[in-house]
Amino acid sequence: MWSLNDSVSCLCIAWPALFGLGIYFLRKYMQGGQFTKQTNETGKVVIVTGANTGIGKETVLELARRGATVYMACRDETKTEKARLEIIEETNNKNIFFRELDLASLQSVRKFAAEFKKEQDKLHILINNAGVMRCPYMVTRDGFEMQLGVNHLGHFLLTNLLLDLLKKSAPSRIINVSSLAHTRGFIDFSDLNSEKDYDPGAAYSQSKLANVLFTRELAKRLEGTGVTVNALHPGVVDTELGRHMKILNGTFGRIVLRTLLWPLLKTPKSGAQTTLYAALDPDLEKVSGVYFSDCKEKKVAPAAMDNQTAKQLWEESVRVTYTRKLD
Ligand SMILES: NC(=O)c1ccc[n+]([C@@H]2O[C@H](COP(=O)([O-])OP(=O)(O)OC[C@H]3O[C@@H](n4cnc5c(N)ncnc54)[C@H](OP(=O)(O)O)[C@@H]3O)[C@@H](O)[C@H]2O)c1
Ligand SMILES: *[C@@H]1O[C@H](CO)[C@@H](O)[C@H](O)[C@H]1NC(C)=O
Ligand SMILES: *[C@@H]1O[C@H](CO)[C@@H](O)[C@H](O)[C@H]1NC(C)=O
Numbered sequence: 173m174w175s176l177n178d179s180v181s182c183l184c185i186a187w188p189a190l191f192g193l194g195i196y197f198l199r200k201y202m203q204g205g206q207f208t209k210q211t212n213e214t215g216k217v218v219i220v221t222g223a224n225t226g227i228g229k230e231t232v233l234e235l236a237r238r239g240a241t242v243y244m245a246c247r248d249e250t251k252t253e254k255a256r257l258e259i260i261e262e263t264n265n266k267n268i269f270f271r272e273l274d275l276a277s278l279q280s281v282r283k284f285a286a287e288f289k290k291e292q293d294k295l296h297i298l299i300n301n302a303g304v305m306r307c308p309y310m311v312t313r314d315g316f317e318m319q320l321g322v323n324h325l326g327h328f329l330l331t332n333l334l335l336d337l338l339k340k341s342a343p344s345r346i347i348n349v350s351s352l353a354h355t356r357g358f359i360d361f362s363d364l365n366s367e368k369d370y371d372p373g374a375a376y377s378q379s380k381l382a383n384v385l386f387t388r389e390l391a392k393r394l395e396g397t398g399v400t401v402n403a404l405h406p407g408v409v410d411t412e413l414g415r416h417m418k419i420l421n422g423t424f425g426r427i428v429l430r431t432l433l434w435p436l437l438k439t440p441k442s443g444a445q446t447t448l449y450a451a452l453d454p455d456l457e458k459v460s461g462v463y464f465s466d467c468k469e470k471k472v473a474p475a476a477m478d479n480q481t482a483k484q485l486w487e488e489s490v491r492v493t494y495t496r497k498l499d
């Protein structure tokens with residue numbers, strides 16, 4: 173016979189255990205879609221921007237495992253070398269390289285593209301992954317607001333400068349790491365540079381909406397070339413992206429908030445899955461101009477379907493990346 177005491181001590185063990193199990197399965201569920209198809213990427217040449225940490229680093233690790241030749245296009249040599257050596261050690265793939273690219277400088281983008289073309293005559297996959305979120309008001313070397321400058325304009329120029337190589341290497345793919353935040357975005361043509369009024373969240377959403385608009389406009393321009401371009405949302409991922417948000421970067425944020433959020437966040441490895449899916453899934457060879465999340469196609473926000481805005485933003489982006497003037 174069980175006594176009351178036994179039941180109480182049994183519950184004392186059972187509840188925490190159930191709670192722990194619940195948290196474990198919640199965390200597991202939140203990891204989202206995974207890309208599990210086996211592919212062999214030997215001989216493929218790939219560029220990943222912002223590859224020294226977070227989602228970008230995990231993307232390179234998996235590409236390296238699958239045999240690809242990968243260029244880590246990053247601004248911080250010390251940080252990138254550390255990541256690069258770890259990846260080589262873990263995968264035994266020595267064809268992983270660091271090349272300097274600061275997306276906050278159009279001159280650096282031009283230099284990177286020119287030097288890349290000198291050493292490689294192929295490019296099969298371009299992954300525009302680097303990003304900055306909710307930073308205080310800052311400007312790039314060319315005077316563009318930082319989030320628009322790095323997340324959109326720097327990648328815009330980079331992609332356009334590499335298009336000839338991508339076309340030559342077709343079938344080839346361009347992947348844009350955008351965000352669900354694009355759904356809150358609004359392209360403010362009267363103040364693209366947020367000079368009159370700066371809201372860190374609105375500027376981030378604007379830059380991520382620009383990614384989706386561009387993806388659709390470029391897909392149109394690339395029809396029939398064998399080059400596809402798609403955008404995606406990686407999920408809510410535990411990376412360094414929150415570094416500029418005081419609430420996340422402080423002691424309270426790092427210890428208390430992170431612990432509370434832990435079951436809901438994706439690991440960087442899970443965060444890289446939709447990028448890998450878009451870059452590698454053989455079934456997507458002819459799919460272009462769409463948006464993915466959790467390794468599936470998703471609808472974009474109505475603002476991202478506006479063809480007129482896409483066209484106007486394209487023209488404005490061509491103008492500013494060549495004249496370096498936003499007005
Ligand atoms: N984490 C999320 O929940 C989430 C959600 C939606 C979308 N995203 C998107 O996912 C992408 C990757 O972000 P993450 O979460 O992996 O963040 P992260 O850990 O902060 O990584 C961002 C990367 O971008 C690089 N970068 C920033 N500014 C740059 C510049 N001017 N030139 C070159 N590289 C630059 C960073 O380099 P440094 O280390 O040198 O700064 C870093 O390698 C971003 O486009 C982000 O918007 C992330
Ligand atoms: C991938 O293909 C290359 C040749 O194209 C081959 O040498 C290599 O062993 C293959 N790797 C795997 C894991 O099958
Ligand atoms: C996404 O793709 C377009 C077209 O190539 C490019 O111009 C835009 O800047 C890209 N954005 C990002 C973050 O990759």
Ligand SMILES: *[C@@H]1O[C@H](CO)[C@@H](O)[C@H](O)[C@H]1NC(C)=O
Pocket residue numbers: 415416421422
């Ligand atoms: C975030 O916190 C770290 C550690 O306290 C600090 O070194 C870093 O400068 C902070 N980042 C920003 C952007 O404030």
Ligand SMILES: *[C@@H]1O[C@H](CO)[C@@H](O)[C@H](O)[C@H]1NC(C)=O
Pocket residue numbers: 392477479
């Ligand atoms: C926008 O472009 C897409 C793709 O080219 C097309 O299917 C759609 O009908 C266009 N929308 C409008 C409102 O013109």
